[in-house]
Amino acid sequence: MLSETFYLAAKTLSAVYILTCAAHRFLPDPARHQLRPVTPYMLPWVAFALVPVYLFTSSKYFWLRNNRVHKTKPGNVYPHRDPILGVDWMISASKGLKAYNLLEIWDGLFASLGNSFWHLAFGKWILLTNEPENLKVLLSTQFESWPIGGVRQTTTVITLGPHAIFSVNGKEWQQGRALIKPSFVRNQVADLECQDRHVERFLGKIPRDGSSVDLQKLLYLMTMDSATDFMFGYSTEMLLNPTKETSEFTQAFDHALYVSASRARLGWISYLIPDKKLDHSVRTCQKFIDRYVAKASNDEKLKERPYLFLHELLQSGASMEHIRDQLLAIVIGGRDTSASTLSALFWTLARRPDIVQKIRDEIASLDGQKPTWEDLKSFRFVNMALKETLRLWSPVVTNMRCAAKDTVLPKGGGADGQSPLFIPKGTAVRWSLHSLHRRKDIFGEDSHEFRPERWETLRTSWEYLPFSGGPRTCIGQQFALTQMAYVVVRVFQTFETVEPRDERPMLHTLSTTTSLLNGCHVGFKAS
Ligand code: HEM
Structure with a gap:
């Protein structure tokens, strides 16, 4: 006092x-x-x-x-060399992004500064936290006080548009979510016809003689095709007919996401620098989606399906800009996340024949028959392998929210980080699942290892959040888990072994979602 x-x-x-x-x-x-x-x-x-x-x-x-x-204590602070603007933090972040080890740098900082600490980004204080209790408050118990804002919102507004579900809050978000929700009712997700169509095409593209294939490339095409088919009733057919237009879209979309996400990590000032290539990429994506909507809305088959998100959007009288934003959001939600997870899984399986054997033993009960939804749910080991992949390589690996008012987080205050922490209005709070999901006090001393068996006994809630949590939890979770399990089962019904065809270490690029920097070069041998 x-x-x-x-x-x-x-x-x-x-x-x-x-x-x-x-x-x-x-x-x-x-x-x-x-x-x-x-x-x-x-x-x-x-x-x-x-x-x-x-x-x-x-x-x-x-x-x-x-x-x-507020009965709080001050939190730990990153030891800045520049304590006014925090330029040293930005330089280190930029080096980390270039060397593809930013997440590991953050892991080290959490280890030395504790599970929550403050840092400056161009004069603005940001909290980095790794505390499940804080995430519960941000995402659930005080959901209204923690909207999407700041650079996280700027990123999605630039790439996906101002009306995309990932950009909006409040009433507009509620309406957007209500419109998407019916697509994911149980009977639609459990209907494997759509998945099967695209997985079979994917299997058809894998060489049978063990020669090298970049599985990641095929997976991104397949998930794009199946998400657009499932949500809009009209597949982009990128796997079947890769055209100049589709590859231009893919490149432009990936570039726009990568640049805007990198800028978000560097801070608000980076948005002031004009970027013609980024603007061009965004326009290319918009034109592609506009042409896609025009084609899809003239397609007779579209009208036959029971509930189609695109159909509802068109009927609601939404503007073209609004429709485009929603579609781009589904592309990033449905394409990048599942493809990223499956790429990391197959990269690992190529180096872990013991896990492949366990998967093959489990699915042998199918006797070569294609799995049903119930079969997929019953395959315990397959599901544990997916869960473990999502733990170590969550595609939405970092995220943030902004305080809508002066508030308090339960952890992060005091030298030991165990006291409540005061957060002023407008402050951005970021988290890293890379660090949270590797916490030894939660996941054990072997937290860095890929060990699906840990899920036989491990029970988690806010410590494990690949699909986020609370009201904004991933709406496509069941669709994604079903699709990924279907891919794994069909791949190992078709092939006996998978081997690495690339000796480089696994490195991730950090865009809005993660992906493998060097792809996933593997070779399969048929059963
Ligand atoms: C492995 C697969 C997936 C992972 C790890 C994942 C992860 C996530 C995460 C972490 C969020 C929260 C984002 C935030 O609050 O900022 C989210 C939201 C969302 N996801 Fe997924 N997702 C996956 C698959 C899918 C699929 C396949 C779709 C659709 C076909 C989808 C559609 C969405 C949508 C629409 C939202 C926004 C929900 C809202 O704001 O209310 N996701 N996802």
């Missing part, structure tokens, strides 16, 4: 001096006369020197007062 009073007095006195000095300098003559008794003490250089004193004491007073009022 004593230091709070000291900082209040220092802040008030410096403010009074600065304002009086400014008044003395800028007020017209009659008013300036009133200040005559203090005029000899009004030295402009002192006023200038007091500006940083005012900023420092104000900030100190703000934090001391709020920590007292």
